[in-house]
Amino acid sequence: MNCIIIDDEKLARVIIKTLCKEIGSLNILEEFSNAMEAIKYLNENKVDLIFLDIHMPNFNGLDLIRSLKNPPKIILITSDPKFAIEAFEYDFIIDYLLKPLELPRFKKAIEKAKTKELKSALKTTKAKLDTNDIDNDFYINIDRRLIKIDLPSIYLIEAKGDYIKIKTENKDYVVHSTLKKIEDKLPDSLFLKIHRSFIINIKKIIDIEDNSVLIQKDVIPVSRSKRPELMKRLDLL
Amino acid sequence: MQKPNLEYIDRLSRGDKSIKAELIEVIKTEFPKEKKEYYESLEKKEFKKIEENVHTLKHKISILGLEKSYEIANQFEHNLREHSLDKKEDFDKILIAISDYIETI
Numbered sequence: 001m002n003c004i005i006i007d008d009e010k011l012a013r014v015i016i017k018t019l020c021k022e023i024g025s026l027n028i029l030e031e032f033s034n035a036m037e038a039i040k041y042l043n044e045n046k047v048d049l050i051f052l053d054i055h056m057p058n059f060n061g062l063d064l065i066r067s068l069k070n071p072p073k074i075i076l077i078t079s080d081p082k083f084a085i086e087a088f089e090y091d092f093i094i095d096y097l098l099k100p101l102e103l104p105r106f107k108k109a110i111e112k113a114k115t116k117e118l119k120s121a122l123k124t125t126k127a128k129l130d131t132n133d134i135d136n137d138f139y140i141n142i143d144r145r146l147i148k149i150d151l152p153s154i155y156l157i158e159a160k161g162d163y164i165k166i167k168t169e170n171k172d173y174v175v176h177s178t179l180k181k182i183e184d185k186l187p188d189s190l191f192l193k194i195h196r197s198f199i200i201n202i203k204k205i206i207d208i209e210d211n212s213v214l215i216q217k218d219v220i221p222v223s224r225s226k227r228p229e230l231m232k233r234l235d236l237l
Numbered sequence: 238m239q240k241p242n243l244e245y246i247d248r249l250s251r252g253d254k255s256i257k258a259e260l261i262e263v264i265k266t267e268f269p270k271e272k273k274e275y276y277e278s279l280e281k282k283e284f285k286k287i288e289e290n291v292h293t294l295k296h297k298i299s300i301l302g303l304e305k306s307y308e309i310a311n312q313f314e315h316n317l318r319e320h321s322l323d324k325k326e327d328f329d330k331i332l333i334a335i336s337d338y339i340e341t342i
Contacts, residue, residue, distance in 0.1 A: 008293070009267070009293055009296060010263050010266075010267055011260070011263045011264060011267055011296065011297065011300065012296060014259060014260060014263050015249065015260070018249055018250070018256055018260070019249075022251075055289075055292055057289050079292065079295055079296060079299075080292075099296050099299060100245055100296065100299045100300050102248075103248075103249070
């Protein structure tokens, strides 16, 4: 985790750095003796965790918290337990440590920060997966009817003049469109244009021989220029 | 009065002499400056500033293992919020004890 330290007292900063070294997985990017310099830094740099002293002259730690638009995780460090109640109003405040810092309690706070980071990463991954689910199908317009097509079921798309032929495991569809238009809607992870007239679902390939692929019962030509990309995408033993 | 000690510093440095030396060096450099600022604020009777100075010095008091003195500093800090200098003499004695001690380390 990339961290910064904000504390007006040098001794406090040295102690935090010493404890961070002891833990090992923390990378101290910068340290600041006042909040204003830290804000400037935070506006231009991404950090995962801030060790923040509350009691600082002029612009204190709580002022800093209120001024941040997208605050990272924060561990508050101070001698004043009275600030704890306000601090925990913010969900990015991970923990509240009292000076003088001791290693076991410090470790516990770092564990909390790591757990929070893990949860947040899982949430992001889940959101991405959900988005992928949404993009897993699309609609085609045939005779004023919108028909839903499941993307993984498509094995071949063929250009035919002003039309394209979409072949799925169950049915074929002829749609007034271009290969270029549909190519933009397809996920790169599944589909590849292997010829100016053909897009294939690479997961459906049965075999490849010289300059052609067998996909379902269709033998499709592979352009010489597309062959390296196709070979790269295959899981070769 | 309790005597200052390096128990916390020893615990933190876990036998690493360079860490211990660095921590002591910072205390020896930072403490006199903070003490000076405290007396300057006292001269000017700037209570808010004195309170901040006491707050900063309080950390060094706890680092040097002076638990009872830390309580006195806490009370003094609280009194300063009320613009009272009650506990000042006790607090000053703590500063003298620390000044004497850091000369020896």
